[in-house]
Amino acid sequence: MSWERWDEVDRYTEGLLLDADEILQASLDDAAAAGLPTIAVTGNQGKLLHLILRIHGARRVLELGTLGGYSTIWMARALPPDGRLVTLELDPGYAAVAAASIERAGLSGLVDVRVGPAIDSLRALRDEGADPFDLIFIDADKQSTPEYFEQALELCRPGGLIVVDNVILDGKLIDADSDDSRVHGMRRFLELAAAEPRISATTIQTVGSKGYDGFVLALLEP
Ligand SMILES: C[S@@+](CC[C@H](N)C(=O)[O-])C[C@H]1O[C@@H](n2cnc3c(N)ncnc32)[C@H](O)[C@@H]1O
Numbered sequence: 277m278s279w280e281r282w283d284e285v286d287r288y289t290e291g292l293l294l295d296a297d298e299i300l301q302a303s304l305d306d307a308a309a310a311g312l313p314t315i316a317v318t319g320n321q322g323k324l325l326h327l328i329l330r331i332h333g334a335r336r337v338l339e340l341g342t343l344g345g346y347s348t349i350w351m352a353r354a355l356p357p358d359g360r361l362v363t364l365e366l367d368p369g370y371a372a373v374a375a376a377s378i379e380r381a382g383l384s385g386l387v388d389v390r391v392g393p394a395i396d397s398l399r400a401l402r403d404e405g406a407d408p409f410d411l412i413f414i415d416a417d418k419q420s421t422p423e424y425f426e427q428a429l430e431l432c433r434p435g436g437l438i439v440v441d442n443v444i445l446d447g448k449l450i451d452a453d454s455d456d457s458r459v460h461g462m463r464r465f466l467e468l469a470a471a472e473p474r475i476s477a478t479t480i481q482t483v484g485s486k487g488y489d490g491f492v493l494a495l496l497e498p
Contacts, residue, residue, distance in 0.1 A: 282483040290319040300349060303377035307344025310373045316343055317415075317441065318485045322350035325413065325439070328493075329354035332437055334410040338401075339363040340394045340424055341416035345374030345381075351413065352383040361387045362401070362409075364394040364416065395420065398427040408433035415441040418458035421465040425494075429474065435498040440465065444481050444490035469494055 300322070308314060317325065329337065329351055335358070337351055342365035352361045361383075365371040371391045378387045390397045394416045412428040414421060421440060428438045443449065443466070448459045469477050469492065477494035 279487055282487070283485045286318055286320055286484040294319050294323055299377075299381045300346065302380065303344055303346050303349055303374075306377060307346070307370075307373055310344070310369070312344050312370055312373060315486075316346035317350075320484060321441075321482070321486075322347055326350045326354045328437070328439065329411060332411055334437075335359045336407060336409045336411075337361040338409040338412045338428070338431060340398075340412070340414045341365065342374045342389060343370055345377040345389075347413065347415065348374060348378060348387060348389075349381045349383060352378070352381070352386050355386055357386075359386055362390060362406075363387060364390050364392075364397040366391070366393055366416070395423055395427070398424070398431065401431060402427070406431065409436060411437045411439065413439045413441070418442055418445075419461035421461045422468050425465050425468055429472070429496065432496045434496055436496045438475070438492075438494040438496065440492040440494070442489050443479060443492050444488065446488050466492070 342348055342363040348363045368391050371389050375389050378384055409432055412432050414424045443462050448454055449462055475494045475496055477492055479492050481490040
């Protein structure tokens with residue numbers, strides 16, 4: 277089965293189940309025009325995040341890795357009017373593109389874009405005594421995922437959900453001798469998750485427009 281087929285199937289199913297959406301499309305177009313890498317989640321994955329938030333009844337969401345705000349918009353649209361989404365982005369230029377798209381989506385009142393290394397922003401959230409989050413989506417630099425997961429465990433409420441993207445990395449995850457730091461980040465993260473008694477977790481392998489990859493869903497036990 278080829279990447280082309282996965283891409284075609286994503287386009288076919290998105291064409292049937294996802295409404296045409298000028299605001300989401302504009303966020304992708306503006307990100308591309310500004311030279312941001314095309315590494316946002318797919319439409320199907322964005323909607324999956326949106327549905328998970330709704331199923332979970334999430335009111336407070338934390339995202340690591342904003343890029344141009346595509347996944348941010350999908351998730352913020354699932355929040356109630358008094359919800360909050362804090363999203364962390366290293367690159368000020370990316371954050372500015374995202375902020376403009378979030379504004380155009382009418383979501384600025386719900387979304388707080390914080391610029392800087394995510395590890396510093398996470399510490400700042402703890403220092404300021406931020407209320408616990410219902411869902412944390414980890415999608416920043418992959419090699420730092422273990423550190424982000426450790427922080428997420430402290431920032432998530434009991435019964436909250438931690439979602440980690442790009443865990444499978446085209447199957448490279450199982451290459452213990454890989455020279456790819458992302459692989460080692462994901463392997464260390466999975467080892468931490470396996471040893472963490474407070475969570476119940478599973479892995480979902482995915483194929484689609486972004487190739488072969490996958491998520492981990494980790495529920496912090498109530
Ligand atoms: C895969 S992209 C995020 C995609 C986005 N969640 C989406 O689906 O639309 C990863 C993002 O993490 C950001 N990033 C990389 N290192 C970071 C760090 N140390 N702290 C915060 N953000 C970082 C990158 O600049 C990039 O925008």
